[in-house]
Amino acid sequence: MIQEQQIPSDISPIRLGMVGGGEGAFIGAVHRIAARLDGDFQLVAGALSSDPERALRSALQIGIAPDRSYASFDEMADREAERADGIEAVAVVTPNHLHFAPAKAFLEAGIHVICDKPLTSTLADAYALKEVVDRSGRLFVLTHNYTGYPMVRQARAMVANGELGRIRLVQVEYAQGWLATKVEDTGSKQAEWRTDPARSGAGGAIGDIGTHAFNLASFVSGLELESVAADLTSFVEGRRLDDNVNIMLRFAGGARGHLWASQVAAGLENGLRLRIFGEKAGLDWCQEDPNYLWITTLGGDKRLITRGGPGAYPAANRVSRVPSGHPEGYLEGFATLYREAACAIRAARSGTPIDDAVHFPDINDGVRGLEFIDAAVRSSAANGVWTRLRTA
Numbered sequence: 001m002i003q004e005q006q007i008p009s010d011i012s013p014i015r016l017g018m019v020g021g022g023e024g025a026f027i028g029a030v031h032r033i034a035a036r037l038d039g040d041f042q043l044v045a046g047a048l049s050s051d052p053e054r055a056l057r058s059a060l061q062i063g064i065a066p067d068r069s070y071a072s073f074d075e076m077a078d079r080e081a082e083r084a085d086g087i088e089a090v091a092v093v094t095p096n097h098l099h100f101a102p103a104k105a106f107l108e109a110g111i112h113v114i115c116d117k118p119l120t121s122t123l124a125d126a127y128a129l130k131e132v133v134d135r136s137g138r139l140f141v142l143t144h145n146y147t148g149y150p151m152v153r154q155a156r157a158m159v160a161n162g163e164l165g166r167i168r169l170v171q172v173e174y175a176q177g178w179l180a181t182k183v184e185d186t187g188s189k190q191a192e193w194r195t196d197p198a199r200s201g202a203g204g205a206i207g208d209i210g211t212h213a214f215n216l217a218s219f220v221s222g223l224e225l226e227s228v229a230a231d232l233t234s235f236v237e238g239r240r241l242d243d244n245v246n247i248m249l250r251f252a253g254g255a256r257g258h259l260w261a262s263q264v265a266a267g268l269e270n271g272l273r274l275r276i277f278g279e280k281a282g283l284d285w286c287q288e289d290p291n292y293l294w295i296t297t298l299g300g301d302k303r304l305i306t307r308g309g310p311g312a313y314p315a316a317n318r319v320s321r322v323p324s325g326h327p328e329g330y331l332e333g334f335a336t337l338y339r340e341a342a343c344a345i346r347a348a349r350s351g352t353p354i355d356d357a358v359h360f361p362d363i364n365d366g367v368r369g370l371e372f373i374d375a376a377v378r379s380s381a382a383n384g385v386w387t388r389l390r391t392a
Contacts, residue, residue: 017111020047141340168278244261318357
């Protein structure tokens with residue numbers, strides 16, 4: 001179960017708004033479930049669609065009052081900032097190219113931002129948004145939800161404790177098969193924007209799921225990626241963005257790695273897997289079986305750690321909600337990031353430090369994700385030449 005923490009005394013629900021996520025939007029519903037799972041947030045306002053009628057219809061369906069359903073995010077930011085009971089945080093759950101403008105508007109209005117990944121559709125926008133975050137003094141949370149899984153927190157703690165020894169190898173893959181045919185031509189809105197460079201950015205699979213894989217590897221290993229040698233491929237005829245990615249990785253300090261991300265791996269569903277090997281031991285975690293973490297030692301011993309089990313560390317137990325043996329995964333991973341955001345927002349309310357145990361991807365992680373995409377695209381265009389990540 002989530003352990004009690006020292007948090008500010010004001011634990012009233014945080015007033016939340018949402019941009020995007022209207023009727024028919026998958027990720028908006030996920031964010032709403034996650035926000036209310038632990039009772040930390042109350043959704044009170046929204047600009048749920050660029051179509052005012054659809055926005056109002058969507059708002060009424062989820063219990064937002066008509067006078068707090070807005071025709072645009074700009075109007076919402078201005079009017080909510082003026083209200084005594086205005087929103088304290090906003091969730092931005094739009095396609096990639098529509099992250100920057102609303103995030104900027106709400107930050108400048110003094111409102112914390114919780115944003116879906118990747119940060120933006122271009123590296124230039126990522127750098128510009130970081131400047132806005134730094135000026136605003138407000139919190140920015142990026143929902144790389146896999147960092148909220150208990151066994152991912154367990155793996156991170158074991159690496160940080162030195163139990164694997166010096167890290168040598170990082171192997172991460174994220175394989176799906178749902179775009180193995182030209183689904184974007186069948187009316188699928190989810191496929192349409194993900195395969196459109198104007199809305200998704202320069203990366204297809206690399207931006208959609210490759211950034212998840214990169215973020216997970218970085219979060220657990222604690223390593224800084226320096227350069228990549230990438231091969232980005234579009235296997236489906238006529239597709240304008242990559243649907244399969246193979247990238248070799250070089251980390252600061254000498255560790256090496258490989259990242260494979262694919263949305264044309266026929267028959268696969270959501271195969272995110274991370275393996276890390278050090279001088280003394282290795283670990284293996286799979287998202288489709290997320291409550292288990294395998295540890296292997298140099299001598300060949302293999303040990304299974306289960307979520308909530310006797311080998312689980314405090315870092316894992318504090319983000320577990322149900323007893324061991326009960327499934328816990330995707331929605332709870334999102335909810336953990338909302339829980340962490342709530343801890344940070346309540347600390348900001350009272351001017352107290354954020355608990356050291358609280359972790360969430362922030363603006364810097366988002367920028368690094370865009371630097372990763374940028375380097376991989378440049379490398380692939382140069383026939384896989386080793387390419388260093390840019391820095392601001």
